[in-house]
Structure formats: C-alpha cells, structure tokens
Amino acid sequence: MLKAARAARMRAYAPYSGFLVGAALLTQDKRIVTGGNIENASYGLTVCAERVAIWNAVHAGHRKFLKIAVATDSAPPASPCGACRQVLWELAGNIEVIMGNLSGEQIKMPLLDLLVKPFGEAAWEANPVDDHLPASEETWRLPVTFNPIGYVVSDYPEPQKLPENYRELLSKVVIDPEFEEGLYRLDEEREVIVISHLHQVRGYTLKEERSGRGHQVYGVFACRAPLRPNALAQSTVELVAIDKNVLTVRGLDLINGTPVLDIKTVISRKPD
Numbered sequence: 001m002l003k004a005a006r007a008a009r010m011r012a013y014a015p016y017s018g019f020l021v022g023a024a025l026l027t028q029d030k031r032i033v034t035g036g037n038i039e040n041a042s043y044g045l046t047v048c049a050e051r052v053a054i055w056n057a058v059h060a061g062h063r064k065f066l067k068i069a070v071a072t073d074s075a076p077p078a079s080p081c082g083a084c085r086q087v088l089w090e091l092a093g094n095i096e097v098i099m100g101n102l103s104g105e106q107i108k109m110p111l112l113d114l115l116v117k118p119f120g121e122a123a124w125e126a127n128p129v130d131d132h133l134p135a136s137e138e139t140w141r142l143p144v145t146f147n148p149i150g151y152v153v154s155d156y157p158e159p160q161k162l163p164e165n166y167r168e169l170l171s172k173v174v175i176d177p178e179f180e181e182g183l184y185r186l187d188e189e190r191e192v193i194v195i196s197h198l199h200q201v202r203g204y205t206l207k208e209e210r211s212g213r214g215h216q217v218y219g220v221f222a223c224r225a226p227l228r229p230n231a232l233a234q235s236t237v238e239l240v241a242i243d244k245n246v247l248t249v250r251g252l253d254l255i256n257g258t259p260v261l262d263i264k265t266v267i268s269r270k271p272d
Helices: 002-009 049-059 082-092 137-141 177-183
Strands: 022-027 032-036 065-072 096-101 106-110 150-153 170-175 191-197 207-210 216-219 232-243 246-250 259-265
Touching: 002 022, 002 032, 002 049, 002 065, 002 096, 022 049, 032 049, 049 065, 049 082, 065 082, 170 177, 170 259, 191 246
Parallel strands: 065 096
Antiparallel strands: 022 032, 022 065, 096 106, 150 170, 150 259, 170 246, 191 232, 191 259, 207 216, 232 246
C-alpha cells in the first residue's frame, strides 16, 4: 500500500508548497486506487491526495474500502488533514489509515482514532445511485481502471532502442509477490502471453501507412501498431524459467519498466 502511495506521490501537482503527497486506497475487492495532492494558485482550491483517491474510487464505482495509505517526505509521517478525515469517514467508514514516509517509518491506526467525533453517518442508504445500479447502455463508456501485477526488466530503455533481434534475447517479468501463487504450474507452458500497458505511448491515428506492412495503409485495429487508443500490448514469448515471482522469457518486445497487466497461457489451435 505504501509503495503504491509513494508512486502516486510522484504524480502530485504541488508547485506552490513543494510538499508532495500520495495516497493509495484499498477497496474491498482488493483494487488499489491512487491520488496525489493537486494545488492551485488560489490556495483554497487545493485538494489533498486522500480526497483525490477516494473521489477517484467512488466515481469508478467502488463503495466499500479496507484501508488507505498516505506517503509523505516528512518525519514523523504526516497524517490526513481534518477535511480528509471527514470525507473518508462518510465515504469509507472506520478504515485503517497507514501513514508512512520515504525513510520507512510507519504509523497505523483506525480512522476514528484520528477523527474522534465525526460529523454525520458513514452510510450509503440515502444514495439514490445505489437504488438504480447502472443499467444504461451508455455505461460501457465509463473509463476502466487496471492495477498492474508486475513490470518488465529489459535492456531497452526506450522503444527506439529495441533491437531487430529482440526475438532471440532474454528479458524478465517481475510479478508482485502478492500474486506469486497465481504462477502455480505456469512452468508447464512453453509459451505465455504478456499483456501490458505501453506507458510511454501518447496519441494514436486510426488509419495511416504502417511500416511493418510495406508502408501500406491499415487501420490501427488491423495491425500491431503501438500507438493505440488504450496503449495495450499483447506479446507472445517463450517461457525460459520461473524463479519464485520472476519469469525469464525470450522474445519480449517491451521496454524496461513497462507495467504488466496480466499473464495468460497460449491456447493451441486444433487442426481443421
């Protein structure tokens, strides 16, 4: 949780105070939603990381939460402000609050130890949205959030450095130890599919000349161009070895640090 909060801290917008804060909120279904503090020249409009995280989570459809981690560069670790405590109480209830800093210090306590006499109830019974769960055909338009399960370790710092013989080279996929059990019996596979997020990709074109197709014009969904609406990649690689939570693979076309979203097995096609 604190690692996720520290990562979220690096996406904060704090040009006025210079005090970066990251928050990571754990939902009941084990999803992590993050936020960073967002400042404004009109100081009163500044919003704390904790509120950014909880608002992101609620708007993404989450209603039940287990804990929140807050990361700052201060000693002792900073605690949520009064406004954040009140918002957390109403939207998340008496969750565990984990406060940490960059030096490894941690403080844990229930929210009600920080907010002794909260205002209002921590309940959702009066929320009309819960009485009318999304049934509209338009709900598919809502953004979908994914949490990476690991990352790539390769010798390619940027897409332009990917060598032509990458299919012969070895890379590693490091899976979060939390998901290591999910690798059970994966070593029985000769090939696996690595689904990832191309985190450095910006923008896309729906139709253009494709260098990998002899410079003929193709639509983005008819080719494997990295510039895509959702910047997702699917790479089929040879599985060389597994050491606990680290996969050694051959033929991975992803740069160092690429977030991995999933590992799937290859389904062999039955002969016609």
